Amino acid sequence: MLSMLRRNTVSMVVLVLVIGLLSGVGLAAKQKVTLWSFAPNNIMEWEARKADIDKKFDIDLVIEEVPENAFVQTLQAAMMDGTNFPDIIEWRIEQNQILDADPKRSLVIPLDKYVSKSDAFKKVPAGRVAWTTYGGHVYGLPHDVHPVVLLYNDTLWKSVGVDMAKIETWDEFFVAAQKLTATKKDGKPVHYALPYDGGGLGATMWMIWQQTGAEVLDKDGKPIFTNPEFTSFTKWWVDKVKSGMLVSWDWGNFGALLSDGTLAAYT
Known part of the structure; x- marks a missing residue:
């Protein structure tokens, strides 16, 4: 896989437009640079900045959307075929199975130099x-950087006697949530x-x-899912899922579920 990258002089990275950060690294005049992104809202931002990027680096930036649920598979297929692959990819760091401690086994090349x-x-920051x-x-x-915040329906929580402003831990949150989910219809909250x-x-x-600080990778990027901190968190999380206080994501109806109170909070 790496030999293909070098043979085609492709430089792909995760989560960034490299040419925008690494000043002093030039590209050939009006070279076509293809960027794949998984997020429609991010693509809007790239499109808004395309003219400035093209002018600054004398390139033709081509921005393409690749569905998140097929991103890795599409990238693998393009790399194996050796055609229509991107120069840059914008991807979620938690879906980093395309990387490896050994550059020869990674779908993208190191940016060390x-x-x-x-x-x-x-x-x-490191x-x-x-x-x-x-x-x-x-x-x-x-x-x-995406800050992690908890958004909640204050009126709904207060209707069951919970003042969310006083909740400080996730354990306290889920204890309070028992009051919220107590009302049932057809056997469901x-x-x-x-x-x-x-x-x-x-x-x-x-x-x-992320707030637990429990590591899931060692210094070489290898999984360490058996470490005590992560194991403890996983058991805690499974318990919360089994409690019936959580419901599966439904992005297509997300706004409606918030509006009608089906979802009382999200983070």
Whole structure:
């Protein structure tokens, strides 16, 4: 896979437009640079900045959307075929199965020779690139930060006697949620405390897990899911899912579920 990248002189990265951060690294005049992104809202941002990017780096930036649920498979297929692959990818760090501590086994090439020359990179906190650094190689760079907050329907929670402003821990939250989910219709709660994604370490589970500090990767990027902190969190999370206080994500109806009170909060 790496030989294909080198043969075609492709430089792909995760989560960043590299040419925007690594000043001093030029490209050929009006070279076509293809960027794949999984997020429609992010694509709107890229499109709004395309003219400035094209002018600054003398390129033709081509922005393409690839569905999130087929991103890795589409990338793998393009790389194997050797055609129509991107130069840059924008991807979620928690879906980093495309990376490996051994560059020869990674779908993208290390950026080490670029970041070592970048003054901008020296200002990036180490934690922001921890999830895209494997075996000492930097494979991707962050371009934004998403704060984790809890949004909730204050009126709905107060209707069951819960003042969310006084809740300080997730354990307290789920104890309070028992009051919220007590009202049933056809055997199911009328209101749910949170939505969740049953696909694994993602969405709400991901947001809460980050606050535990439990590591899931060692210094070489290898899984360490058996460490006590992560094992404890996983058991805690499964217990919350089984409690019936959470409901599966439904992005298509997300706004309606918030509006009618089916979802009382989300993070």
